[in-house]
Amino acid sequence: MMSNKRLVTVCVFITFCNVAALVLFFKFNAHERCVVTINEDQEVSAIVSNEFLSIGIDTSEIENYRKIDFTKSRFRKLAAALAPARLRIGGTMSERLIFTKEDQPTATCEACPKNNSKFLPFFLMTGKKWTEINEFCKATKMKLLFSINVMLRDAAGWNDQNAIELIQYSKHRKFHVDWQLGNEPNSFRHVFNVSISPHTLAHDFKHLRQILNRHGYKHSLLVGPDTTRPQEERPECLRYMIDFLSNGSHYINARSWHQYYLNSRTAKLEDFWKPETFDLLKTQLETMHDHTSKYANIPMWLSETSSSYGGGAPGLSNSFAASPLWLDKLGLAARYNVTTVIRQSFFGGNYSLIDSNLNPLPDWWVSVIYKKLVGNKVLYVNCQCSRFQRMYAHCASRKYTNDTTAITIFAINLEMAKAKFLLNGTALHGDNLSIDEYIISARSNNRYTKTVLLNGWPLYFESSLPDLEPNHIKYGNHISMPPYSIGFWVIKNTSIKVCK
Template sequence: MMCSSVIFRALLINLLVGCVSSFLVHDAGLTLDVKLDLTHQVSSTDDRFLGVTLDSTLILYGHISRMDISSPLLKTLTQALSPAYLRVGGTKGDALTFNPSITGNRNTEFGADIWDKLNNFAHLAKWDMIWDFDYASLYKNYHWDPSNAKTMLQYSQDHGYKLPCFQLGNEPNLFYYFYHVWVTPQTLARDYQNFKTDVHSFPQYRDACILGPELTDISDPNHKKYITEFLQAGGGKALDGLTIHHYYECSNTFPISLGWFMDLRNFEAFENQLNIATQVVKQYAPGLPLWLSETSTVIITCPGEPNLRTTYANGFLYLDKLGMSARYGLKHVIRHQFFSQLVNSTYDFTPFTDYFVTLLYKRLVQGPVFKVLTSTPTVRMYAHCANPDSYQKGAIVVYAINIESADATLSFSQFHGQQFHLYLLTPGDQDGLTSKYIALNDQKLEMNGNQLPAMNPKVVHGANTVTLRGRSYGFVVLPDANVDVCKH
C-alpha cells in the first residue's frame, strides 16, 4: 500500500511540474537552522521606507479627473499604507506642464483643478507627495527653463499645499530615446543646483528636499558613467537623496513567464544594481542617502504575459527587493504604481495581491536590519526589528521567500521555546502562482465591503520550526525575542 502511495505521488508531481501555474508542488525539501547576527544592525528603515507612485499618464490622459477621491474604499486602502511617500512622475512627466488658466487637460498641459485634486487626494490618503517637474520639454538653449515650475510653486504656496520633496525630470539618461533631447550630466548637475535655489526661494518650500537624478539601469556602463559624471560635476551637492529606478530585465531570449519570477538571474541582477549604486555613492557622494524612487517587476514592454505582474507570483521578486534594499541601506523604496499594480485602477479599487504584501510589510517591518547567516539563494531571508506600532519593542521579524518547489523547514533554535506569530502567504485559489488572490495562513484575503479583512497571525507555542511551503513567502514574528537593539 505504501509503495502504491509513493508511485501515485511521484506520478502526480510529474504531472504538476508542467502546470505550476495551477498548483503548488510540495515535496521533502531543505531544512535550515535560522541564525541571525543580532549584535549590531547593518542598516535601518523608518515608517516611510515603503511608498508608492502615481504615473504621469494618469494626469496626461485624464484618469485622475474621473477618480472619486471621496470613495470610502479608496480612503481605507490608502490610509492603511500611511505614512508613506507618494511620488508623482514617470516618462510622460517630461511632457507635462502646469497651466492654471485651463480646466482639465489640454494636449500636454493640465489645469489647476487637476493639481488641486491630486493634493486633496494625497491629503485624504495621509501621504506626502513628491512632485517630479517636467525637464525634457522645457530644455531649451542648453538649459532648463524654470518659469513653469515657478508658476506651479507659487500656486501651490498660495494654496498652502505641503509638498516635502521635489524632483527634476525622469530618467535623463533616456531623454534622447524618448524625446530626442541630449542633456549632458554636467548640464543636468548645473540645472539641479539652480533648481534647488528656485525651490527654496519660496518660503513654503525653503526646507523641501531635492531628489534626483532619477536614472535607470545603472548596471549599463554608459548609465553608470552618466551618474558618475553628474556627481563629479557637483550634482550631488544639490541633492538630499540620490534616486535611481529599477525594473528586472527581459528580452526575446529571456521573456516573461511563470518561471521568470523565480529565476535566480533576476534576484542576482538586482543585487548587482545595488552594489554598483552604493559604490558610486560611497566614492563620489559619501553620506548621500540612496533612494529607489520608482520600481516594480514586470514592465509592459516586456515580451510575455504582462498580466502576471498582478498575480501571486509577482510577490517573490517584490518581497526580495524590499529585503535587499533594506539590507543595502536604501533610505526609501517607492513602488510603481498604486493604480494598476496594487489596486486595479482609478475607478475600480479592487486590491491585488501585492497590495496585501505591501500592507503586511508596513505593519510588521520597521527599524534596525540584521544579517541572516543562513539565507540561501533559493530560500531567501531577511530580518528586522518588528514595527513597534504592532509589537512591543524587542520583537523581531524574519521574512522568507522560498522559490524552490519543495517545502523548506525553518528551525529557530536560537530562540528555543519561544512563540511564533506566523503570517504565511500562499495563492488564494486553485490558480496557484497565477492567482489574482492571496491567502494569509490559508485564509483568502478579500475586502469586506469598504473594510480590510482581518490579518491576524497564526500563533504557535513551543515549536521551534516553521514550514514554508514550496514557492511561497511570508513573515515570522518573534514577539518575545527581547533583542536589545530593537528596544531603543
C-alpha cells in the same frame, strides 16, 4: 536460551520499530534543510525611513482626467492602508506635462512648446487636478514627490517659468511637496531625440534648488537624478549617475535611480521565480554603492521600481507570480541601506497594486502586511538554505507589538516543496518563544492568481481592511512554509537588545 522462533520475532519487532522511527524522522525532518541563526549580540545594520515602502503613479495616468478619481473614498482607503508613505508622480510623461492654474479640464495646450516627439504630445495639468492630488496626499498621510518637466528648454537652457508658476501656486495653497527634475535623463536621446549632459542637468538642479528656497520650499527635498539601473552592457547609465553627482551632489537630498528586472514583452513565469533574476538586484545595488561610495552621506532611493519595465508583464506583474520579487526587493534594499523604495505603480499599468475596479492585487496585500509587521531597523540573519529560499530580519514594528525584543523575519520559498526552518542562535530560545505567523500563498499553487490566501483563507477588501489574524505558535523552534509561498513571522521574547 532464546528459541529461534522467539529470536526471529524479536528481530522483526526491532526492525519494525527502527523503520517506524525512520518514517517519523523523515516525516518531520525531510524538508528541514534550512537553519536560521540570529544572535543577540549584533548591531543594527541599517535604518530605513518610515516611508521606506512607498508608491508611485505614472504621470501618464493623470493625462486623462477621468482615469483616476483622487477624491473617491475607496481609492483613498486603499492608499491610506500603506501609510506612512510617499506618493511619487513621475515617469516619461513628466517631460510632457505643462501646469496651468486655470481650472478648465478642457483647456487646450496651444501655448505648449513645439513637440519634438510625434509619439508623446504635451498635455496640461490644471490647478484643479493638482489640488485633488495634494488633498489626496493629505487625506491618506502620503508625502507627495513630484517630477518637474526638465524638457521645457530654449536657447538659454531650462525654461523655469512653468516650474515657478507651479511652485508659487502650491505655496499659496500651503501644499507640502518634495520635488524632482526630469525622469531617466540618460535615456533622453532614445525617447525624445534630445540629450542633456550630466553637467547641464546638475546646473538645472542647482537652479531649481534656488527657486525652491526663494519661494517657500527651502526645507523641501530635491531628489535626483533618477537614472536607469546600472548594466554591464550599457555603462553609460552608471556613468551618467557618477558624472551628475560629481557636479550636483550639493543640491540634492537623495541620490535616486530606477530598477526593473525583466522586459515585460518577453518575460515568462519561470523568469519571475529564477534565483538568477533575484540576484540581479543584489549586483546592481553593490555596483551603485561601490561607484557612488564617496556620496554615502546622501541617502539612496529606488525612486521607481517594479518587476518588469515597459508597463509590466500582463498576467504576471500584477499577479502572485511577481510577489516574491517584490518582497525580496524590500529585504535586499533595506539590507543595502536604500532608505526609500517607490513601487511602480499604485494604480495603472500591468504592475499596479490595485486594478481598474479598485480591487487590491497580491502585491498590495504583501505591502500591507509588510507595513503591519516590519520595523525600520535592519538585523543580520544567517539562513543556511538553498538558493530557492531567501530570508530577511528586522526589528518588529512598534505599531504591531510593544515587545522591545520582538523581531520580524520574512522569507520566500521559490520551490514546489515545503521549506522547514530550524530557529537557532543566542537570540532565540525555543522553550520561551511566541511566534505570530502570516503565510501568503496561492490556491492550488496557481502562481497566476490575483487572489491570495493568508494562512489558508482568501483575502478580500470589501469596504475596509479586514482583520489580518496570524497563526500562533508557542514553545517551538521550527517554522515552515508551503511550496511557492511567502512568510512573515513575528518572534517575541527574544534576547535581542538593539530593538529597544
